[in-house]
Amino acid sequence: MVAILTLISAIIALAAAPGVCSNSVTLVKNGRPASIIVIAENPTEAAQQGAKDMQMWLQRISGAKVQIKSESKIEKKNSRALILVGDTKRSRNLGINPDKLNLEDIIVRTFPQALVVIGDDERPDGYNLKGTVLAVDAFAEQILGVRVLWPGELGEIVPHQSTIAVNDVDIYEKPILVDRRIVNLGYNGSFGHAFGDYWDRFHKQHPDWFALQPDGTRDNSQPEHAGYPSQRLCVSNQELIEQVAQDIMEKLEKNPQLDAVSVSPNDGGNQTFCLCKKCESWDAPEGKIVQMKSNNGPIPHVSLTDRYVKFYSEIAKIVAKKYPNRYIGAYAYHLYLDAPIHTKLHPNVVIGFVPGSKVYQNDAEREQVRSNWLKWSKTAKHLFLRPNSLMALHALPTVYVHKLGEDLRFFTDHKMMFARYDCNFHHWATNGINYYVLAKLLWDPYRDVDEIVDEYCTVGFGPAAGMIHQYFNEIEKITNAIAAERQRPTAATITRYFTDETITKLDSILI
Ligand SMILES: [Zn+2]
Incomplete structure (x- = not known):
């Protein structure tokens, strides 16, 4: 100070x-x-x-x-x-x-x-x-x-x-990014899972709009799961595509300030996406194998991204005729997280990228996220980042400010339009430095991270700045060592790093 x-x-x-x-x-x-x-x-x-x-x-x-x-x-x-x-x-x-x-x-x-x-x-x-x-x-x-x-x-x-x-x-x-937010369990209608009311609205009149199930029916009447309506659609159905486009255009008409309307699939529950021949013909046969979750155990399947990119794009094609300057929002997430292999994305689709929550505790996961982002950036005109990485190790001391800086610059250099960080659980004592550096980087992703950390320590801790800085450095080393194991940290991993001896050593810096 x-x-x-x-x-x-x-x-x-x-x-x-x-x-x-x-x-x-x-x-x-x-x-x-x-x-x-x-x-x-x-x-x-x-x-x-x-x-x-x-x-x-x-x-x-x-x-x-x-x-x-x-x-x-x-x-x-x-x-x-x-x-x-x-x-x-x-x-x-x-x-x-x-x-x-x-x-x-x-x-x-x-x-x-x-x-x-x-x-x-x-x-x-x-x-x-x-x-x-x-x-x-x-x-x-x-x-x-x-x-x-x-x-x-x-x-x-x-x-x-x-x-x-x-x-x-x-x-x-x-500002370099058009929207910059850090939230705690936020929800945004423009990008959220979008088809919560479709089963009730359409299942009687259009049973064929819903995903073909492993039992040969199109019965998607599964109960809500943890508050999520989880019914899946037969996304290659042209009538359905026209209905979705119609719904989007009505929303855009009603609210002239709405930037984007979501077409992200529902989440949660059984993850039995459509198994019909036409939907499967939209998949890339050489795509990564993912696991659909069904009542009778997992069903291995190729990644669903190409299918969904086509679905998003077909809708965008119709909507763009009337609203060329507004967007369709869709997540790259879960079984459709990996970048598409063959299918081109319509330029009016903004892809919201949701990387895994442990990117700063697992270098392998982080590398995958960056390489996947790079692939998406080659097909999408605009990307938006929606990470859960602030979840980190919950209240355990964790510092990953330098990697955060590298990533924000990397994403910005590769088409990031805006960013909404979720899962800020307010662990200010042990994670506050990450939140502060992130807030500054969201305004200017090219700012020097060391300068921000110096400022935080000097302004916030005055004569104790030196020891606080050293404390953060030690925690960042531990965080990096956990990440270098290149696997998701378990309770056993964490107890190996945060031993009584380590904690005593960390405490001694502050005394
Ligand atoms: Zn289908």
């Missing part, structure tokens, strides 16, 4: 010297407001939130509550500096036009007596974005020296200064 605070003090001291630079803006002076936060008459949601965040950080740093006012309420004789948050007439007069910003681009820039903090808050179709909130975050972090490392007071690093002045700030950033 010391180094950062010294740096901030230096910036503030430099900026506070009068007459040094025309773009020096004093926001708070000696604990009293010296500025006004200005928003438009009809601010975007992100601008309203951004203004509140700005007010909160300035107050927490200096104790001064800077007022938020809409633009028309600023008096003509006002002599205070203006913090223009979001799109305003004044920021447009200064030459900052948010219409020229792309999805969530941000600008933070000083002018004489003004600070502009703005981001792209709206897609061309009116969908709300968070650009201005992100711009305020960037300002708080990069200029004010605020850091949010983990939830709760201890994780919020706020420097204290009675005077806040900024000088010659010019930040322009552009």
Whole structure:
């Protein structure tokens, strides 16, 4: 913390010297407001939130509550500096036009007596974005020296200064991924398993739309499994394909801001996908052997990916005629995880890739994921990453930040459009460093991982930074050693690594 605070003090001291630079803006002076936060008459949601965040950080740093006012309420004789948050007439007069910003681009820039903090808050179709909130975050972090490392007071690093002045700030950033999320058991309708209501809707009228079972029937009336409707479809049926396309077009029609509609198969339950001749003719005969799960034991079968890629693509072909700029979302998952061998994917299908949850505890699994991603990237125009890897070893200490960095760069270099990391189980003490590095990499996958780790240790732990850093290094070595065994870790593996002796040694670093 010391180094950062010294740096901030230096910036503030430099900026506070009068007459040094025309773009020096004093926001708070000696604990009293010296500025006004200005928003438009009809601010975007992100601008309203951004203004509140700005007010909160300035107050927490200096104790001064800077007022938020809409633009028309600023008096003509006002002599205070203006913090223009979001799109305003004044920021447009200064030459900052948010219409020229792309999805969530941000600008933070000083002018004489003004600070502009703005981001792209709206897609061309009116969908709300968070650009201005992100711009305020960037300002708080990069200029004010605020850091949010983990939830709760201890994780919020706020420097204290009675005077806040900024000088010659010019930040322009552009997110590389269009959507970046870390969630805990999230669900997203655009990509989730999609055909939950099909059995009820269609089984009486169209029994032939459902998967041919090993017993020769098309009875898919199996009960829900762990909350999942698990009925499978006969995906080569042209009438069914037309029905699915029709349903998708209705959803797109109803909700003009919907980017994508899912066509991912149902999950869970018996995994007896269609065994009819036509569906099987869509499979690649030389595909990897996978195991369908049935009541009478496993049924070996070639990978189902080629079949599903054709199903997705046939639907996309119909939908794209009416909606050429919107997407079909589908998972690469389970029995259809391996990249297709022969079948070409329609460019309007975005493939959501769900790698196994143990990629950082098993190098063999990680290599497979990367090589499979590379193969998918040759057929798909856009890929999206939906990992469960934060699950890791649950609450056990685990650090895999360097591999995380390598992978995010690799995926970004090979067509990753966006990423949603699931299974953040909030193990902040033992896994928090992974979450923090991930959050930073999702904004910029090319950032240097060591620099982020240094920052986390220095800002979060002050004089203890060195020992915390060493502790993380030791844990990363253990994590890498487990992964180097190249097999899924079991309880026995873990107890071999986390012995009493190892834990005592790790503890001794921290004492
Ligand atoms: Zn079939």
